[in-house]
Amino acid sequence: MSEEAPQRAWRIVLEHIERDLLDGRLGPGDRLPSERELSADLGVGRSSVREALRVLEVMGLIRTATGSGPASGAIVIATPSGGLAALLRLQVAAQGFPLTDVVQTRLVLEDAVAVSLAASESRDLVDAHRILDAMDAPGLRTAEFLALDAQLHLALAESSGNTVIAAMMSGLRTAIESYVLTGAEAIADWDAMASRLRAEHRSIVAAIDAGDATTARALVNAHIAGYYAATGLTPSTV
Incomplete structure (x- = not known):
């Protein structure tokens, strides 16, 4: 099989x-x-x-x-975000969103998340650090790694305290996972890519922890656009 x-x-x-x-x-x-x-x-x-x-x-x-x-x-022990997440999942399942639209939406939403978290004096990144550690586990399959990747980005959105952004990220999760998993098939050396993604994730979270909004937003944008470009799913700029 x-x-x-x-x-x-x-x-x-x-x-x-x-x-x-x-x-x-x-x-x-x-x-x-x-x-x-x-x-x-x-x-x-x-x-x-x-x-x-x-x-x-x-x-x-x-x-x-x-x-x-x-x-x-x-x-x-918990339930996913509510109505908006369900609506977006339904739309994704029914017709799918164009990849460029998904990437551009991620860039807008996650840029806002990075800036908001870095500026917050009460940010809580415990879940993000827990997921980062889980992504270091040996023997993760590509699909498992990318599911954790999507959950990390969602955890950051939820930590921002903006419930609308969190619900939109939750609803878009199906489309995001589908595209990133498809893109992974084009990566010749997945282990090297996974190591790169781990390093990028930790750099993003470190910048947020340090309250450096400028660096955090630059790293987030480079991380998202860079992955899609590396897989050949999008041009170098979206």
């Missing part, structure tokens, strides 16, 4: 659970079906279920515990 097939299966599980969270069929305190049940219901392998649950846990949406009994399994 090719690597593409398990990646698709992993996304099937993730999107199924996200839909249940967004539609209110699952909420904080609810327990997810077992790996065996999700595997049978969705027609995917248990390894794909485990990958999706691992990403959901890093996203802060579920908590998992091994063993047996009432405390075992996966329990919902």
